[in-house]
Structure formats: C-alpha cells, structure tokens
Amino acid sequence: MNILYHHRTRGRHVEGVHIRGIVQALRELGHRVAVMSFPGADPEREPDEPSGGGTPGRVATWVTRLPGAVFELFELLYNAVTVARMAWAWRRGAPSLVYERYSLFLFATVWLARRRGVPIVLEINDSALVDRVRPLTMKGVARRIERWCLRHATGLVFISTYFRDQARAAYGDIAPSVVSPNAVDLPRFDPARFDRASLRRERGLEGRTVCxxxxxxxxxxxxxxxxxxxxHRLAEAPHLALVFVGDGKTLPAVRERVAERGLADRVLLPGRVPHDAVASWIACMDYAVLPNSNHYGSPMKLFEFMGMGVAVVAPDYAPVAEVIDDGRTGWLFPRGDDAACVERVLTLASLGDERRRVGEAARAYIASERQWRNNAEQLLTLVPGGAAA
Structure with missing residues (x-):
C-alpha cells in the first residue's frame, strides 16, 4: 500500500521514537510510507535535535508558549494548513491509507479522507478526556471535534484498554478499534550488543547493584x-546504586534532594541523553523502577527496559498491568503507595536470581508480542484488505 503518515507533533523524544518505529515497521512489511510532519519537525531527519532546526522549528517553539485559548485557536487554524498540504500531496499521488497520530482540534484529515474515499486510521495518544500537561481551555469544542473524529475514522488505535474504555463511555459508537501499547526496536535494545562490565566501570557502578x-x-x-x-532507607541496601537518566521540570528538585541528603555517591543523575545512548545506560542496570505513571499512558520506557532484559518495579495502573505480569515479567505495587514501591526496590536489591529470571521473561514477552512490527500488523487489520496487503 501507499501510506501517508500524518502528524502535528514536534516529532521529538518519545513521540519521535514512536513515529519512527511505526513507519519503519510498515516499510519492512513492504508498504510505501511518506511522512507529513509539522514544518520543521521531521522525526526521521533529526530525531535528537532540540527543535528540528531553522525558522519553522523556532515558530513551533514560539506557538507552544502562547496562552491557552490563543494556542488552541492556532491548533484550530492548522486545519486550513492541513487541507492545503494534503491537497498538494494528493495531486502527487493518492494514498491507499492515511495514518494519523491524532491531535486535539485536528479534524481536517478525517474530513478530507472521507471526502476522497480513502481509509484513515487514527492513533490515539492524547485526548480531551484525560488530564494533560497543558490544560485545555476550550474543552467543550475539543470534545465535540474529538467525538466526530473518533466516530468517522475508518479505525482507531488506542495505547491502552483504559483509554479505549474512556472514549467509548464518553462518545458512544466510535469506529472499530484495536489496543496497541508501545513497543521497542529489539535489535537496538539487545543486551548482547554491550560490554556491561566496561560500561559499569566507566560510570562508577562497578561492584554495585543498580536500579x-x-x-x-x-x-x-x-x-x-x-x-x-x-x-532514609538506603543504608539497608549498602551496595544499591540508583541511576536516574533524563530531565524535566522536577529534575532540579530531585538534584536538590539528593544533595541535601548526602546521596551523591548513591544516586547518579546524568541528565538527558540522546535516544541512541539509552540502551547503553539500561545495559548498566540490574532492574528498574517506575515510581508513578497515569491512568491512560503506555510508558515507552517499560518496553525498552524489558527489551533489554531489565525487569521493572511499576505501579499497577491498568495500562501498565496490561504489559507487566506481576512476578513473571516485572513487579507491580499499588499505585500511589511510595512505601510499597521502596520496599520492593530494596527487597530486590539482594535477589539476583529473581531479577535475572524475571528480566529474561520480560525480554521474551517483548520479542513475541511487543515489537513495532506487531503494532504495524495490528493497525493494518483495521483497513479492508490491509492485513494481506
């Protein structure tokens, strides 16, 4: 098939990883895939650049800083841009399928695909129904548009059953759907690629148990x-080291806490690293922890840890429990219970055989069910004749 992948995101970080994973998997299945991105936000060209570079990238950054209602009006206006860009792309050759990473207030793609008689599948990672990093000002408008899109698309891909259940409860008779959590590029996340002992020595982790x-x-x-x-409990596990990679709003507070408590020799905070370097950091770990999440998300890190054979201590939110089988492919604790999370982390610090057993089972699960190819094959079942294309 000739597939047009459309997205309005900035194509950075986890968004970019997901987009590249799906696009590459579809191509490996023999389909032609063209990606239409927000100007200056091509996830295939510059996956680790701060904004995609150039004037378009700076414009995108400026727009995201606008006040809520003004920003949302820009999102609505982007429908006109989408119609113009899609019409231009159509003149070069009509796609057999439009696959879109759904964005709030964006309805033009569904409208145009229906008008042209082309199947359109929406991948739902965001919604007007859930709490978001950026609160919605025009929530009523967003939900009316979302209801129309979810009812009139050819098919829908949800990242969790919880997310799909929320949409069905709010919008009723939505389009046919599948639940497709995140996945991983398993050849890239292969522990056999790394000299674990050397990496741990270089990063001051030799002789430590690393979470x-x-x-x-x-x-x-x-x-x-x-x-x-x-x-106050790290003394119970004297060989345990914590390695927390990444950045964000709470990192300064975490750094301050670590310094105040004199934990610099126990807690390593290297900051954000390029995605190409993520696997090398996971290779240093014996197990991992996700202290909290949310009700609807499918954390990408779960799949990358598990693909590397590193099992995760994680909260029992429904989307996480869809991926982790407690005691077999990871360990769950009651969400919101920090004490239970800490207790499990400290207990596992001395259980090397348990960590290895569960880590091996986690990688086997990813290999059989949660590679990007699995996601691509699943989404194609929503398109008439797509699974056999």
Missing amino acids: GHIGAFAHWHGMDAFIDAIA
Missing part, C-alpha cells in the same frame, strides 16, 4: 517523592 529509571522528570512520574521515600 535505574529513564524518562522525563515530570510530576506524574514521582521521582522526587521516590527520593524522599527511599533516602
């Missing part, structure tokens, strides 16, 4: 609360 975390330091990930909860 790690990689991702954004956002408030819902609970890194600051986790440090508060574990700080």
Whole structure:
C-alpha cells in the first residue's frame, strides 16, 4: 500500500521514537510510507535535535508558549494548513491509507479522507478526556471535534484498554478499534550488543547493584517523592546504586534532594541523553523502577527496559498491568503507595536470581508480542484488505 503518515507533533523524544518505529515497521512489511510532519519537525531527519532546526522549528517553539485559548485557536487554524498540504500531496499521488497520530482540534484529515474515499486510521495518544500537561481551555469544542473524529475514522488505535474504555463511555459508537501499547526496536535494545562490565566501570557502578529509571522528570512520574521515600532507607541496601537518566521540570528538585541528603555517591543523575545512548545506560542496570505513571499512558520506557532484559518495579495502573505480569515479567505495587514501591526496590536489591529470571521473561514477552512490527500488523487489520496487503 501507499501510506501517508500524518502528524502535528514536534516529532521529538518519545513521540519521535514512536513515529519512527511505526513507519519503519510498515516499510519492512513492504508498504510505501511518506511522512507529513509539522514544518520543521521531521522525526526521521533529526530525531535528537532540540527543535528540528531553522525558522519553522523556532515558530513551533514560539506557538507552544502562547496562552491557552490563543494556542488552541492556532491548533484550530492548522486545519486550513492541513487541507492545503494534503491537497498538494494528493495531486502527487493518492494514498491507499492515511495514518494519523491524532491531535486535539485536528479534524481536517478525517474530513478530507472521507471526502476522497480513502481509509484513515487514527492513533490515539492524547485526548480531551484525560488530564494533560497543558490544560485545555476550550474543552467543550475539543470534545465535540474529538467525538466526530473518533466516530468517522475508518479505525482507531488506542495505547491502552483504559483509554479505549474512556472514549467509548464518553462518545458512544466510535469506529472499530484495536489496543496497541508501545513497543521497542529489539535489535537496538539487545543486551548482547554491550560490554556491561566496561560500561559499569566507566560510570562508577562497578561492584554495585543498580536500579535505574529513564524518562522525563515530570510530576506524574514521582521521582522526587521516590527520593524522599527511599533516602532514609538506603543504608539497608549498602551496595544499591540508583541511576536516574533524563530531565524535566522536577529534575532540579530531585538534584536538590539528593544533595541535601548526602546521596551523591548513591544516586547518579546524568541528565538527558540522546535516544541512541539509552540502551547503553539500561545495559548498566540490574532492574528498574517506575515510581508513578497515569491512568491512560503506555510508558515507552517499560518496553525498552524489558527489551533489554531489565525487569521493572511499576505501579499497577491498568495500562501498565496490561504489559507487566506481576512476578513473571516485572513487579507491580499499588499505585500511589511510595512505601510499597521502596520496599520492593530494596527487597530486590539482594535477589539476583529473581531479577535475572524475571528480566529474561520480560525480554521474551517483548520479542513475541511487543515489537513495532506487531503494532504495524495490528493497525493494518483495521483497513479492508490491509492485513494481506
């Protein structure tokens, strides 16, 4: 098939990883895929650049800093840009399928695809129904547009069952759908690629048991609360080192907590690293921790840890429990219970055989069910004849 992948995101960080994963998987299945990105936000060209570079990237950064209602009006106006760009692309050759990473207030792609008689599948990673980093001002308008899009698309790809259930409860008879959590590029996240002993020696982790975390330091990930909860108990596990890779709004607070409690020799905070370097940091870890998440998300880090054979201590939100089988491919604790999270982390510090057993099972699960090819094959089942294309 000739597939047009459309997105209005900036194509950075986790968004870019997901887009590249799906696009590459579709191509490996034999389909032609063209990516239409927000100007200056091509996830295939510059995956680790701050903004995609150039004037368009600076414009995108400026727009995101606008006040809520003004920003949302710009999102609505982008429908006119989408119609013009899609019409131009159509003149060069009509696609067999439009696949879109859904964005709030964006309806033009569904409208145009229906008008042209082309199937359109929406991938739902965001919604007017959930709490977001940037609160919605025009929530009513966003939900009316979202209801129309979810009812009139050919198919929908949700990242979790919880997300799909929320949409069905709010919008009723939505389009046919599948649940497709995140995935991983397994050849890239292969522990056999790395000299674990050398990496640990270079990073001052030799002789330590390492529990790690990689991702954004956002408030819902609970890194600051986790440090508060574990700080006074680290003496119970004298060989345990914590390695937390990433940056974000709560990183300064975490750094301050680590310094105040004299934990610099126990907690390593290297900051954000390029995605190409993520696997090398995971290779240093014996197990991982996700102190908190949210009700609807499918954290990319779970799949990358598990692909590397590093099992995760994680909260029992429904989307996480869809991926982690407690005691077999990871360990779950009651969400919001920092003490239970800390207790599990400290207990596992001395259980090397348990960590290895569960880590091996986690990688086997990813290999069989959660590679990007699995996601691509699943989304194509929503298109008439797509699975056999």
